[in-house]
Amino acid sequence: MLFTTDTPQAPDTTDTRCGVRREVFAGALAMAPFVVGYAPFALIVGSILGESTHTGPGLAATWLLYGGSVHLAVLRLFEEGAGLAAIVLTGLLVNLRLLLYSATLAPLWRDQRPGFLAVAGALLVEPSWSLAQARHERPGSARDRRVHYLAAALTLWVCWSGLVLVGMLAGARLSNVPSVDLAVPICLLAVVTPSLRQRPGAAAAASGAAVAVVARGLPAGTSVLLAVGAGLVAAHLADRGTS
Amino acid sequence: MAVVLVGAGSYAFRVVPLLAAGRVRPMPAVERLLGHVPPAVLSALAVTAVLRHDASGRPHDTVAVVVALAVGMALAHRRLPVVVTVAGGIAGYWSAALGVGLVLG
Numbered sequence: 001m002l003f004t005t006d007t008p009q010a011p012d013t014t015d016t017r018c019g020v021r022r023e024v025f026a027g028a029l030a031m032a033p034f035v036v037g038y039a040p041f042a043l044i045v046g047s048i049l050g051e052s053t054h055t056g057p058g059l060a061a062t063w064l065l066y067g068g069s070v071h072l073a074v075l076r077l078f079e080e081g082a083g084l085a086a087i088v089l090t091g092l093l094v095n096l097r098l099l100l101y102s103a104t105l106a107p108l109w110r111d112q113r114p115g116f117l118a119v120a121g122a123l124l125v126e127p128s129w130s131l132a133q134a135r136h137e138r139p140g141s142a143r144d145r146r147v148h149y150l151a152a153a154l155t156l157w158v159c160w161s162g163l164v165l166v167g168m169l170a171g172a173r174l175s176n177v178p179s180v181d182l183a184v185p186i187c188l189l190a191v192v193t194p195s196l197r198q199r200p201g202a203a204a205a206a207s208g209a210a211v212a213v214v215a216r217g218l219p220a221g222t223s224v225l226l227a228v229g230a231g232l233v234a235a236h237l238a239d240r241g242t243s
Numbered sequence: 244m245a246v247v248l249v250g251a252g253s254y255a256f257r258v259v260p261l262l263a264a265g266r267v268r269p270m271p272a273v274e275r276l277l278g279h280v281p282p283a284v285l286s287a288l289a290v291t292a293v294l295r296h297d298a299s300g301r302p303h304d305t306v307a308v309v310v311a312l313a314v315g316m317a318l319a320h321r322r323l324p325v326v327v328t329v330a331g332g333i334a335g336y337w338s339a340a341l342g343v344g345l346v347l348g
Contacts, residue, residue: 060246064246064250064253065250065253066253067253070249074246074249088252091245092256095256096256098257101280102258102259104277104281105260106263109261117258121254124257126284130281182292182293183332183333185292186311186333188286188288188292189312190325193319194319194322195282196282204283205283206286208282208286208287209287209289216291228280231286231287232279
């Protein structure tokens, strides 16, 4: 059985540094459209946080929860005076999809170090997850993929945190930037389009999209879980039909 | 307290499968199924983001959004970088909004 090695047998330090720099740049650049796309969302979260009466816990949630949907859900429940159990259950339900994201990356990162996995997990959200998937499709060593992921994920983490703080200080008027929010779906489509070439992937994508439309009124995060279920069933059926 | 508990649970969701993968290898069928999760999730997120797109005050927005997504997918199909895909999609959006606006007055 072949294992991917992190470093070549006779490493050239100049090549290594160039490779790291290249991956850092590529990771940050790949994340840039997501940052632009998510900026209005971060500003909205920040402006709601600025108006909240629970500023301390709400601000801590920016880093402890690290996710727009769960942050908004928790802030809303704080303002409504919901109990501890309701807030915790809702927050965990919204973030349950992270379990799936982590499970799908686990086989791709089997040769990565535990320390990296502990940090990478903390930075795992939709954009970083999708870019990790996309990077895995291209050639490169385990180190290349690790550096690329960390550069991309940290870019988003820093920008998201900064934009939430800006929104908190500056208010909701900053979020009215026309058509910028379209960058997010276009980014996601750019990542999903290659998988449409195969029948099971196309079936999963079509089912996921259809379920997202039907379930759009449900609490944040729930529609994604339902989309996963429908997508898996559709992909399984398409897979059986193909074979 | 609530934020800490949700944060701890979320971190467990994020990390436990990654750390367990070295010890527990899922069955090939499960691994194959997990490979179909990304297209389902990404398309659902894309649709959700489109539905959340604020069209207030911009006429003929639906046509422009469809054009933006079509341009984006066409560029992605040609395996161009994500930045180019997004720039093309946004350019398509503005072009379509302008074009439809001019035609329909």
